[in-house]
Amino acid sequence: MSNSIEEVKAALRRLNPSRVRVWRGDEHTDVAVPTRRRRWEQVVAAVEAYGEWSRVELLDKGGAVLGVVEGAAGAAPDDAPAAGDVTANGAEDDA
Secondary structure: OOHHHHHHHHHHHHHOOOEEEEEEOOEEEEEEOOOOOOHHHHHHHHHHHOOOOOEEEEEOOOOOEEEEEEOOOOOOOOOOOOOOOEEEOOEEEOO
């Protein structure tokens, strides 16, 4: 598993989102988060199935962004966190 996927998994467990949005360039797909056992493994498998992704957003029930994981695909804008960095509510997380 790549470092970015490990960051996604850690962010999923820490932020407990209701929905996950996977970005590939300018297009995105929403991934539903199941409520059963091993749900984070299922979400990570769905994210990996999209191949090269540029960004993963973790969303609450209302659609507000809880956190963001930047992937290695695509160039990040100058004001965006580096690849693999996790942000929660606009703050960088060094964990």
